[in-house]
Amino acid sequence: MKIFCVGGSVRDALLGRPSSDRDWVIVGASPAELLAQGYQPVGRDFPVFLHPQTHEEYALARTERKTAPGYHGFAFHAAPDVTLEQDLARRDLTINAMARDEASGELVDPYGGQRDLRDRVLRHVSPAFAEDPVRILRLARFAARFTDFTVAPETLTLMRQMVEAGEVDALVAERVWQELSRGLMEERPSRMFEVLREAGALARLAPEIERLFGVPQPEAHHPEIDTGVHLLMVLDQCAHLGAPLPVRYASLCHDLGKGLTPPEALPRHIGHEGRGVPLARAISERWRVPADCRELAELMAREHTHVHQSGAFSAEARLRLLERCDALRRPERFELLLLACECDARGRLGLEERPYPQRERLARDLRRLLALDLGAVSAAAIAAGKTGPAIGRAVQQARLAALLAGEQEEGAH
Template sequence: MGSKQSNCLEGLDVYIVGGAVRDRLLGLPEGDKDWVVVGAEPEDMTARGFIPVGGDFPVFLHPQTKEEYALARTERKSGRGYQGFTFYTGKDVRLEDDLKRRDLTINAMAQDRDGNIIDPLNGQADLQARLFRHVGEAFIEDPVRILRVARFAARFSQFSLADETRQLCREMVDNGEVDALVPERVWKEVSRGMLYEKPSRMFNLLADVNALPRVMPQLVWNQRIAALLDAAHGCGLPLPSRFAILCLDSPDVEGLSRHLRVPNDCLDYARLLQIARAEIGVLAQWQPDNCLERADRIVGIIERCDGIRKPERFMDLVIACACVQTVSEAEADKGGVGVLASVWRMCLDRARETDAGAIAREHVGQPRLIKDAVRQARVESVYEYLVQS
């Protein structure tokens, strides 16, 4: 069995395709490799020990590396939306036929096992020109391609969109094809794009082709939010914080979150950032007469945002608030963010160190006094820190 698995590629016509080839030519880490097999049938693959995992078309896992190997295929439109396709994977499908069904020329290149590049659609030229260009007119048949191009814009910030490809994206919006996108797929692409260097470019592109109001109708998008979102990347904020910043100017956060079916933590961050930002903003402008008043206000914010139970989430919110407050156009003051975060971390730690159990034992039979006593102990602990600092 081991010998059979080790020789499972012998005699197969296989190629690395898509993003790994693109990234190699750009000098970037290649990441996971996708392979295409030409001239084979499903029975050939399983006989060699490959594990079938494909649903709509034959995809197999290498028995040792677990990398994906897909049979070369063509496709034709058979229904509405991005799932409305019929695939053909006969042995007569050529590599060039498979590459022609892909979205962008920069993703339609292949590499053989000797390292040679197969580039029938001039993807290398578009790489050098830093241009997103569609492969063919079939681009308009799959609305997911709008989302993918937008995500690529966030990742590859030096690339621009070819005019003719922009027009095809707009046609997909005009003819209603974009309305076939399901929330889960929109969120999958958008959430990935928000983690790249320039997430604003993704939303700007979607707005430019008129898709943004269709896929995220509750979102209020403007260049202030664009600058804040890019600054969030510079501050290294996690995805839930970035989503919360994206929602800052949108009055219907609940509706937007339901529409996209975002994870619960993203919705929680979006709700709480509104509260934390208002409270911390007031505290930053407020000049109390003494540190005790300030400590009381700080503990109130921590408790209102459930920071005692979920300290890391609370600190994410603090850093997001600091990022928003210190942003200047599209760049955050990382030094100022760090200083503010360290102060709040110390205050949070002081508040959480309070032994609520011991206080409760001191007030046996007086349950109404316990909450106030715990709160007072937290305030005093934070006060001691403020005085010392």
């Protein structure tokens, strides 16, 4: 039998990029032979084994064919007579269909992966690409990672044909979220959505996002004008500022309400915040998004305009904003909201380096409120004979006094 390192780790080594894990394929062996050598079987769909020493996963070379529409219907064949070239042929892109012989170090590249790495092209290996709609999402994710790569025209045509055939409609929510969430964390997440749009897949996966493109905004606030272009710029600001996944997802959903602005009201979008909350909720439910991402997305959709305007707010208005955002009970989430709002403010043409003082000011307000000894405030109110709602009003007065004192302190400096 022969052992080969395959896929992403081979690609990344040729690109001089770090790789987090390695995939192994064994050619010319049977399950019985591997068991005799101490390999431990895992998985049920096809023969995968854990190495007796390293515990890395090793798969027997296999072929596969599609047996039903969508993602689930595949039949696998793994046997000693399956060649390495046959195994590589079932992979998605040429740059992922290379292997390196473990013993000799020889590179095996039957489908031109090295050429496409050199030319910076994302190209499908064979027509079998069309058998798995997840590959559309994977390719879009790779476009977000390899920012200077283009999609081969014939591959884009094939992706469009897959969308028209309804393959994307059959994707299960978990796989959609898995790929999109990984793509959001790549170096240039905007490219993932650009590729999905070119393939026609975004309109099927998230029509709420697709309809933002071509919708105008006031040029005074948005020099880029197009709402969809603004969204892509915000996502790239998230990457530039190193934002975590909940911030990137919230940024993706923050302006969805603008897609429902009546044409006669354009280019203004009064009330888009309220329109956007149920749309963000709908996408989250469709993709089964985790709670931390879902909650921040709805909060961002509802409150981002207020955060932007908070520089002109009175202490009373800022306190109401903090309370409405549940910042006192969930300060970490509020910090993420502020970061998302900064990405939004800087995701505008020519304003990418513009300062965003609202973030630090509201963060200081929150620190002052969290530093209050509310137990002592309540005890003093009780000692003064106050009960029930009166104690709550005393707490509110103490919070407002803390913000006013902070204003005076900042003014003195």
